[in-house]
Amino acid sequence: MYTVASHAGVSIATVSRVLGGDPRVREGTVDRVLESARAVGYRLNGAARALATRRHDTIGVVFPNLSGPYYAGVILGLEETANALGQSVLIAGTHGRPGSDELVLELATKVDGMVLFGRTVPDDLVSELAGRGVPVVLLARPQAASAPTVRAENRRSAGALTGHLLGHGHERIAFVGDPGSSPDADERWTGYRDAHRAAGMGAPAEPDVCAFREADGRHAALRALRRAPAPTALLCASDEIAMGAYAAAAELGMSVPGEVAITGWDDIPVARFLSPSLTTVRQPLAELGTRAAALLHAAIEAGEGEGEGAPAEVATLATEIVIRGSCGCDA
Amino acid sequence: MYTVASHAGVSIATVSRVLGGDPRVREGTVDRVLESARAVGYRLNGAARALATRRHDTIGVVFPNLSGPYYAGVILGLEETANALGQSVLIAGTHGRPGSDELVLELATKVDGMVLFGRTVPDDLVSELAGRGVPVVLLARPQAASAPTVRAENRRSAGALTGHLLGHGHERIAFVGDPGSSPDADERWTGYRDAHRAAGMGAPAEPDVCAFREADGRHAALRALRRAPAPTALLCASDEIAMGAYAAAAELGMSVPGEVAITGWDDIPVARFLSPSLTTVRQPLAELGTRAAALLHAAIEAGEGEGEGAPAEVATLATEIVIRGSCGCDA
DNA sequence: TTGTAAGCGTTATCAT
DNA sequence: ATGATAACGCTTACAA
Numbered sequence: 001m002y003t004v005a006s007h008a009g010v011s012i013a014t015v016s017r018v019l020g021g022d023p024r025v026r027e028g029t030v031d032r033v034l035e036s037a038r039a040v041g042y043r044l045n046g047a048a049r050a051l052a053t054r055r056h057d058t059i060g061v062v063f064p065n066l067s068g069p070y071y072a073g074v075i076l077g078l079e080e081t082a083n084a085l086g087q088s089v090l091i092a093g094t095h096g097r098p099g100s101d102e103l104v105l106e107l108a109t110k111v112d113g114m115v116l117f118g119r120t121v122p123d124d125l126v127s128e129l130a131g132r133g134v135p136v137v138l139l140a141r142p143q144a145a146s147a148p149t150v151r152a153e154n155r156r157s158a159g160a161l162t163g164h165l166l167g168h169g170h171e172r173i174a175f176v177g178d179p180g181s182s183p184d185a186d187e188r189w190t191g192y193r194d195a196h197r198a199a200g201m202g203a204p205a206e207p208d209v210c211a212f213r214e215a216d217g218r219h220a221a222l223r224a225l226r227r228a229p230a231p232t233a234l235l236c237a238s239d240e241i242a243m244g245a246y247a248a249a250a251e252l253g254m255s256v257p258g259e260v261a262i263t264g265w266d267d268i269p270v271a272r273f274l275s276p277s278l279t280t281v282r283q284p285l286a287e288l289g290t291r292a293a294a295l296l297h298a299a300i301e302a303g304e305g306e307g308e309g310a311p312a313e314v315a316t317l318a319t320e321i322v323i324r325g326s327c328g329c330d331a
Numbered sequence: 332m333y334t335v336a337s338h339a340g341v342s343i344a345t346v347s348r349v350l351g352g353d354p355r356v357r358e359g360t361v362d363r364v365l366e367s368a369r370a371v372g373y374r375l376n377g378a379a380r381a382l383a384t385r386r387h388d389t390i391g392v393v394f395p396n397l398s399g400p401y402y403a404g405v406i407l408g409l410e411e412t413a414n415a416l417g418q419s420v421l422i423a424g425t426h427g428r429p430g431s432d433e434l435v436l437e438l439a440t441k442v443d444g445m446v447l448f449g450r451t452v453p454d455d456l457v458s459e460l461a462g463r464g465v466p467v468v469l470l471a472r473p474q475a476a477s478a479p480t481v482r483a484e485n486r487r488s489a490g491a492l493t494g495h496l497l498g499h500g501h502e503r504i505a506f507v508g509d510p511g512s513s514p515d516a517d518e519r520w521t522g523y524r525d526a527h528r529a530a531g532m533g534a535p536a537e538p539d540v541c542a543f544r545e546a547d548g549r550h551a552a553l554r555a556l557r558r559a560p561a562p563t564a565l566l567c568a569s570d571e572i573a574m575g576a577y578a579a580a581a582e583l584g585m586s587v588p589g590e591v592a593i594t595g596w597d598d599i600p601v602a603r604f605l606s607p608s609l610t611t612v613r614q615p616l617a618e619l620g621t622r623a624a625a626l627l628h629a630a631i632e633a634g635e636g637e638g639e640g641a642p643a644e645v646a647t648l649a650t651e652i653v654i655r656g657s658c659g660c661d662a
Numbered sequence: 663t664t665g666t667a668a669g670c671g672t673t674a675t676c677a678t
Numbered sequence: 679a680t681g682a683t684a685a686c687g688c689t690t691a692c693a694a
Contacts, residue, residue, distance in 0.1 A: 001671065011681045016673060026679055041463075046441035047387065048671035050378035051686050058421070058441070066410060072403035079397060079424055088438065090389070091420050093410055107419065110377035110389070132372075243604075270601040273574075332687065342665045347689060357663055379687035382670050 001042070008036035019044055058088040059296055060107045060114040062100075062121060065093045068212065068240060069268045070285065071117070074139070077289030078115065085297045087112070094120045101125055108134045113300045115139055115292045118182045135299035137292045141183045146311030148295040152283040154184055157319045158191025159198070161263055161281060162235055164321070166199050168328040170233040170261060174224040175207040176217060176245060177237020185212075185237045188265065192235055210241060217244025225252055225260065232260060233327075239264035239271050239280055242326075246274060257328040267322050276325030283319045291315055332373070339367035350375055389419040390627055391438045391445040393431075393452060396424045399543065399571060400599045401616065402448070405470070408620030409446065416628045418443070425451045432456055439465045444631045446470055446623045449513045466630035468623045472514045477642030479626040483614040485515055488650045489522025490529070492594055492612060493566055495652070497530050499659040501564040501592060505555040506538040507548060507576060508568020516543075516568045519596065523566055541572060548575025556583055556591065563591060564658075570595035570602050570611055573657075577605060588659040598653050607656030614650045622646055 005012045010033060017025050018033040025033075036042075050056045059082055063071045079089045092107050094100035104121055105128075108114060113135035116126065123144040129136050130145040138149040165173050173196075179189035189207055196203035210220035217236060221244055224231055236242040242264030246256060254260050256276055264271060267282035295315070323329050336343045341364060348356050349364040356364075367373075381387045390413055394402045410420045423438050425431035435452055436459075439445065444466035447457065454475040460467050461476040469480040496504050504527075510520040520538055527534035541551035548567060552575055555562055567573040573595030577587060585591050587607055595602060598613035626646070654660050 012672085013674085013681055013683090014679085016671095017680085020673075024679065029679080041459075043436060043440055045382075045671050046437075047378050047381035047385075048686090049673080051376075051382050051688085052671080052673040054378075054686075056378065066403055066407040069400070069403075072397055072400075075422075076397040079422055080426065083424065083426075083434075088441065089422050091406075091410055091422055093414065095411065095414075105374060106377075109374055110419065128372075270604050273601050273604045273606075275604075275606055343688080344665060344667095344690080345663085348664090351689075355663065360663080376687055379670090380689080382672085383687080383689040385670075 001044075003040050004033065004036045004042045007040060008033045056110060056112050057086060058090055058111045059293070059300075060090045060092060060111040061117070062092050062094060062104055062107070062114060063117040064120055065095050066091075070238075070266060073285030074117075074289040074292075077286030078293045079289070080286075081290045081293035082297070085293065087293075087297065104129075108132065113137070113296045113303075115296055117141070118184070133303070135296060135303050137296040137299065139288060139292050143311070143314050148299055148312035149314040150288055150291045150295065150317070151314070152184070152288060152317045153319050154187035155191040155194065157281050157321060158188040158235075159195040160191075161279075161321055162192045162195035163199070164279075164323070165233045165235065165261060165263065165327060166195060166201070168233070168261060170231075171201070172229060172231040173233040173235055174204060174231035175235050175237070176210060176220050176224065176241055177207060178209045178211060179207055180209075181211060188235075188237055210244075212238045212240055214240045214244040214247070217241030218247045219244070221245035221248035222251065225249065225254065230260075234260060234262045236262065236264050239266045239268045239278060242278055242280070243270065243274065257326050261328050262326045264326075271322070272324070274326070279322065279324045279327035279329065281319050281321050284317050287317060291317070332375075334371050335364065335367045335373045338371060339364045387441060387443050388417060389421055389442045390624070390631075391421045391423060391442040392448070393423050393425060393435055393438070393445060394448040395451055396426050397422075401569075401597060404616030405448075405620040405623075408617030409624045410620070411617075412621045412624035413628070416624065418624075418628065435460070439463065444468070444627045444634075446627055448472070449515070464634070466627060466634050468627040468630065470619060470623050474642070474645050479630060479643035480645040481619055481622045481626065481648070482645070483515070483619060483648045484650050485518035486522040486525065488612050488652055489519040489566075490526040491522075492610075492652055493523045493526035494530070495654070496564045496566065496592060496594065496658060497526060497532070499564070499592060501562075502532070503560060503562040504564040504566055505535060505562035506566050506568070507541060507551050507555065507572055508538060509540045509542060510538055511540075512542060519566075519568055541575075543569045543571055545571045545575040545578070548572030549578045550575070552576035552579035553582065556580065556585065561591075565591060565593045567593065567595050570597045570599045570609060573609055573611070574601065574605070588657050592659050593657045595657075602653070603655070605657070610653065610655045610658035610660065612650050612652050615648050618648060622648070 001012045005015045082089050115137045117139045118141045126144040136147045143149040175192045177185045179186040208220040208224045210216040234245050245262045264278050264280035267280045271278040271280050332343045336346045413420050446468045448470045449472045457475040467478045474480040506523045508516045510517040539551040539555045541547040565576050576593045580587050595609050595611040598611045602609040602611050
């Protein structure tokens with residue numbers, strides 16, 4: 001910076017003003033400084049700026065891992081919006097490791113705010129972050145520390161989808177997924193039970209637990225379908241699990257949806273290509289990210305004034321049931 | 332830090348040493364400082380550290396966009412490895428915008444090194460970054476500025492796949508994809524022509540140009556299949572394009588592979604579920620990322636000594652042709 | 663082993 | 679409109 005300053009015959013203060021876009025600099029000076037900066041190939045140093053301004057122009061995202069279309073889809077929207085708002089995005093996968101609290105706390109010192117997914121961060125850590133004055137937006141999880149929260153609707157759609165299966169005449173529907181793995185899964189499990197209750201029917205007390213992966217879905221589905229009496233429908237907590245269920249049905253020589261109906265969740269691209277095509281629930285992945293980025297940006301800007309005030313908004317985005325062939329409908 | 336120092340009855344230098352893991356501090360002092368730090372809830376400030384050490388413990392990745400399984404897959408491996416090596420990952424999508432050079436240059440001041448995908452950064456910018464002493468690793472693109480480079484093999488596999496189609500008796504094979512969009516696509520186009528030449532056959536002088544998306548693939552395939560004489564096989568530059576080709580064939584009432592054979596590239600999850608299942612080429616996505624992260628880390632460590640020296644390694648990862656049904660084989 | 667003090671490269675306050 | 683200069687919060691010789 002001193003180089004540019006002397007090259008342009010001004011002080012570093014002026015260089016800083018020009019490069020920082022401060023309007024109160026004579027136009028001629030601006031041009032001269034800009035020209036000098038170009039000549040020397042000078043760029044402001046990110047770390048020094050961050051230290052002096054207490055602004056990183058960066059937000060952090062904490063998620064479990066990047067496999068599967070879900071997180072990538074959300075982060076796609078997040079990154080795009082953050083960029084448009086002038087912020088870089090620092091990503092951090094917890095990969096189910098134990099020391100992730102430490103990871104999050106460290107990340108917090110490098111960003112202006114963070115987006116926290118599902119179960120990656122326990123409530124008390126959220127509170128601690130809030131206490132430290134780090135703006136936080138929660139994604140796909142219950143609100144905590146009255147932080148702004150973005151989520152997709154689960155319970156009602158799960159209830160409706162279960163009701164749809166019930167309407168097809170199914171009396172034994174198994175829930176395949178792990179309510180303990182994520183708030184989303186938990187809410188779908190709740191909606192599933194809601195529907196049974198509303199129909200005056202009993203539902204299994206326990207889900208067929210499995211992780212959000214095809215292989216796990218296959219195992220769980222196999223287990224369920226070998227039970228006596230076997231379920232005639234499988235409400236899977238994700239499309240990937242549903243794909244495993246298709247495989248399981250095929251192994252047992254059961255036709256879908258004839259002998260067993262199957263539904264998924266997410267509407268990932270393969271859903272339309274499965275045979276029969278998969279009935280599922282679509283959630284607006286990119287928009288979840290977009291909204292989170294926007295809310296975080298707002299919280300950061302507002303943070304200047306340290307508002308606090310009332311518990312922040314919880315935005316619940318609508319999902320859409322996509323009826324195709326695997327539930328027993330014609331489509 | 333001063334708070335912790337006085338709380339523990341030491342100087343900030345000692346606090347810094349303890350928190351920075353410097354071994355030459357008496358054990359008792361270490362404990363005392365750690366305890367004080369915990370008591371006050373103190374954490375080192377990222378920006379200040381970065382400024383003082385000239386180390387961000389962060390790497391940057393520049394890619395076109397995050398849609399589709401390709402970039403997410405690579406970044407999955409990248410993030411995991413970088414994390415294991417103690418580095419955060421800053422992501423930046425160019426989204427085909429014009430001002431991306433500026434974006435990259437700015438990012439460069441916030442990271443210790445960067446991974447640059449395909450066509451996101453022109454050769455001269457790569458040189459400039461290298462000139463500024465920013466360690467760089469190139470991904471899925473030709474080497475430039477003799478920077479370490481990681482790529483998947485394309486030309487030979489494309490040639491072999493084309494040869495396979497030729498072996499099925501096809502005499503008019505169209506290439507569907509845009510060689511201009513990425514070095515990968517360009518190399519596949521080259522391999523396609525290699526095979527024709529090797530077989531003593533003429534090949535179209537022009538590809539059926541289209542972007543890496545299903546909708547574009549459909550249009551391009553429609554265009555190709557309506558030509559007279561129509562091609563009897565479509566070598567698509569990606570699986571997503573191939574999916575579009577399936578749709579096009581269906582619209583024209585043409586059977587696959589009977590009336591038109593189709594092949595893809597990437598082996599994305601849907602490939603196995605298409606009907607007929609898609610013959611394609613698998614590339615090790617996560618490993619591309621893993622290797623890039625490792626090479627970058629090495630370059631950063633080496634950078635301490637400012638080696639320069641000989642042009643760095645170009646790692647070409649093997650791909651695997653996955654024969655399934657859409658090429659005309661039984662599978 | 664620990665402390666003192668000089669940076670690290672900006673921004674921002676106060677003068678001028 | 680511009681310039682001095684004191685932060686910003688840490689690391690790291692150099693001393694003790």
